[in-house]
Amino acid sequence: MVNFRKYISGAAVLASGFFLAQSTVSTVLYSQAYDNQKTNLNLPSPVTSVVERTILSAKELVDINVNTMVTDPVLKNAEWGFVVYDPKTKKVISSYNENTPLVPASTTKLLTTETAMNLLGENYRWMTQLEYSGSIDENGVLNGNLYVVGSGDPSLGTNKGGALSYREIVSDFISGISHEGIKRVNGDIIIQTALFKGNISRLPENVVWLENNNYYLPVGTTREISPANEKLIVKKGGNFSVEKKYFYVSPYANQMVYADKYEGDGILTTKLPDAPAYLANTLRASMVKSGIAVSGKVTPRMTDPMPEARKLVSAYKSPTLGDIIYYTNQHSDNSLAEALLKTVGFQKLGDQTSESGRIVVTTHLKEHAFDVNGLSYIDGSGLSRSNTVTPISQAKFLTSLMDEKYYKTYLTSLPVGGQSGTLKRMFIGTGNGQIFAKTGTLNKVKTLAGYLKTNSGKTLVFSLMVNNYAGSVDMVKKRMEKLLEPALDL
Template sequence: MKGYIKAFRLGLFSITIFVLFSCKSAQISKSLSKSLKANFYDHQFTGFMVYNPRTKDTVFNYNGDRYFTPASNTKIFTLFTALQFLPEYIPAFTYAVAEDTIVMRGTGDPTFLHPYFNDSTALKFINNYKEAQLLINNFKNEKFGPGWAWEDYDRYFSPERSSFPMYGNVVTIAHDNNLVVIPDVLRSRTYLTQSNTQRDYNTNVFYYKSGTKNKIEIPMVMDSMLIDELWKDLIPNKIKLIHKTSRILDQIAYSVPSDSLYKRMMHLSDNFLAEQMLVLSSSMISDTLDVDRVRDSIINHHLKDLKHKPRWVDGSGLSRYNLFTPASFVQVLSKLYTEIPTERLFNFFPSGGVSGTLKNWYTGEARPYIYAKSGTVGNNYSLSGYLLTNSGELLIFSFMNNHYTKPTSEVKARMQSIFEWLRDHY
């Protein structure tokens, strides 16, 4: 009899907890639904999904299965891809040595002489040999991603993709009494101007607007002529560009810690680093660099359980061809949360009110409560990541806004009020 009473009480307790939790979930869902049905959202397309990984419950789902233009939220899939394929240190290039000659093939490593990383691994290697040969035709894809806007060719956020990047594939220009140009070999082709154009189309002739005080970065045209010129400027009479080799390039040189690349890509929403991370990932499965192949591998193998297969065309999210659902972002964020220690994972993401693209938004009261990736392209803004509630729960979310005409700051302000309510009431 005592055992029966004990079991009854335990069952009653479980039912009570379930009812209370259900009531709370219903209250959360009702309040969030009311917020998203406000007149503010009448003339845009909105999706919002919230998931609790501890209870494995969907807390809220509003258009979570609809496809949206994700902009730089695409970088979450790029991060996931890199974490599946890349080792602890970035593979800088593959190579073979024959007597006094080193033969090298690029892997897509973006850090070589990059304005931030300034890695010099390749130079250190080459200095040990009398001659160096660089294989330059192992990148299969176009230099621009599908759907990139052609008029962005001279903008800092749209560098060309390549197999062996140099200087971040940009020329860096500043003005301190005189023009300061890196790489310096392009100084003779850089001019002061009154125009907003920063480079001649498809030509390495650059312009710096008079009166500008900031340092600027302009994409270079990474053709074989420029690559040869840049290398000869670094190490005269030592490097030779080749299109094929009979040697097996099975040795690997490594550059910077991979986590440093992931963090900068996510915090600054760096398009170039994101694109090259897919190129790098492809180097781990083939000597021919092919970002389409590595994306297909991720979708068809590592993420074959995705409920909604995305249309995924680039690594950065520059293209409006990309289409993802909030549910897909929640699924991938859940996988990352399961596979990676929280401290390391949160280090990759900008934190609200503190770092990266979220430094001026989503500020916590005593500590950050949001760790997430933003995505912005004209008339579209999304945010996907992790939210810490005052009750100690961790929630995974994706909040996507497409096709609005109001200022993005107003969209962010609305989102912030919703996130704060969720933080305080869940």
């Protein structure tokens, strides 16, 4: 714990206590108001002269706020850590429990998104291709198959980060089919998505299963996907309660997960669709509606030991990785974060599992001198309570990125206090436009880590993580704002 008494003389402490009782700690000790009251203090003239000239520095004010938070009813029984770090001098300016491993919640995404940007490049894109096999006769009949070839695009059809909707992608595919002169397909539409198998997977170990009657799943919303294609009937009399309105059973993972909507009568809408299958089914329906008959059906083919010769009809490129990371960090999108974890695992180890992704991320961090003491990296999104990291390692990690060529893109992806993303409603007054940071929230966990632009134009790095606090999350957010407020003057 910081002992701020070493900064001020005993007499100054007495005087400062008088003024702190009447004003905020950010008030300087010398003011006109003091001149108007000093005759009532009955202090000896020499001491009065010293007090008049005493001004608390920004660092001292930060340290005072740290001491105040230690005894605050909301935080006094909590586990929390804090550090403000100067990237130029490579020195800690102020800290508390900076070496304590804490649950980082969604600030885990700082590690996931940076690893992806470092290893893949900010201009990386996923490709989803339409191809055909066989031949086209003089009547425009394709005697062969159409192939929808996916690459694990996590934004496919979602409009996230500028991604196209399914309708737009299908429209482009049909234009390509028409350009090839195809008027009828005597064959199937084959889905080939062996990379991620449609992004279907089980949850990471130790994920947050139930909080406030909500089940959390590291796969995000599918607003643009028609739920009519993705329903599962649950037998009545099962372990479902009408009051718990956010339950559904994934038809893919065979376990309970989180959902936005409970439709009643045992019908539960899934949030985990087979996106390539939906694209292929939409393509088939749209082709038939456009007068292009398809004799076969939509069928998946995860492995293809004897692949047919195929010709490219049309290709859809996802938004850039930089765009995807911007959306991920601004909206704290768990689905995209988990997909990025799988992507780096596949690109480096040839395996699309979360475990391979974890190996790639932790190896990358070690190679870049990340302090792994206290680090436990379980998932890409931060939903697992088994994730831990220390404030000082977060701060030094963020410092190291300032020399990377993609730093500007990475910095821009972070929410801005009072202005954008998950920080839009924090730092609305003081600190507005000066805090660039990733937020994290779980039940009784609130975290914040990123960059701080001071009033003098310097860039500082900070990490603030609070676990097991009392009261509401809004109470903790206000205390976070209060702690960082004087740091703007460092």
